[in-house]
Amino acid sequence: MLAASSRVARVNSQPHSLFVGVRGIKRQLRYTPDIEAYVHSSFLEELLSGRPLFEIVADPFNRSFTLDEALRVVFEMKATQDKSLDDPSAETKMRIVKAIYAHVGQPFLVLSERPHINTDFLTIITDLEAGARDNVGALERSRALFAFGRERCMAFGPLSEVLGGQPSGERLVKALHFKQFLSIDLRRGLFRDTPVWLTREAEFGRDV
Numbered sequence: 001m002l003a004a005s006s007r008v009a010r011v012n013s014q015p016h017s018l019f020v021g022v023r024g025i026k027r028q029l030r031y032t033p034d035i036e037a038y039v040h041s042s043f044l045e046e047l048l049s050g051r052p053l054f055e056i057v058a059d060p061f062n063r064s065f066t067l068d069e070a071l072r073v074v075f076e077m078k079a080t081q082d083k084s085l086d087d088p089s090a091e092t093k094m095r096i097v098k099a100i101y102a103h104v105g106q107p108f109l110v111l112s113e114r115p116h117i118n119t120d121f122l123t124i125i126t127d128l129e130a131g132a133r134d135n136v137g138a139l140e141r142s143r144a145l146f147a148f149g150r151e152r153c154m155a156f157g158p159l160s161e162v163l164g165g166q167p168s169g170e171r172l173v174k175a176l177h178f179k180q181f182l183s184i185d186l187r188r189g190l191f192r193d194t195p196v197w198l199t200r201e202a203e204f205g206r207d208v
Contacts, residue, residue, distance in 0.1 A: 006177070
């Protein structure tokens with residue numbers, strides 16, 4: 001889901017481990033977070049405001065930003081049936097972890113399956129992932145710019161047809177979304193009339 005967001009520049013799984021010494025306990029505590037993501041500042045702001053993760057991912061975002069401009073956020077994901085939620089020792093460990101991240105100024109969020117994960121939206125992400133690992137080069141980007149002409153937004157179906165139809169054209173649109181050259185509006189699903197936006201970086205290249 002995070003990789004499909006137009007406001008996420010990079011995602012790393014289990015990026016590091018913390019080893020914590022606690023007075024009175026001989027063995028060090030070890031904690032490895034689930035995910036590290038480099039996000040646009042607005043992404044973090046909306047999460048902190050309480051907005052569900054899947055809604056933020058679904059939003060189109062046509063502003064470009066570099067990895068240097070992104071904020072690093074560390075995530076712990078909790079399933080609804082996670083037994084550690086009722087474990088006092090696990091709760092104590094998590095309080096220690098939160099204190100460490102807060103001390104070094106590292107944004108750290110614990111997100112529960114509900115309300116942040118939506119099963120219907122995961123189906124959309126699965127469909128979108130068809131082009132996630134496709135190679136995209138200058139030729140593919142140029143074809144997309146030519147398809148848009150002077151427009152900033154096109155519908156998913158007509159754009160896919162111009163770029164080669166089914167399945168190659170659709171895969172290219174999806175791949176360009178994952179490369180953040182395009183941003184697909186996923187709020188209502190992936191349909192023929194779904195809006196697809198050029199990013200501002202892509203528009204800059206067109207204007208030049």
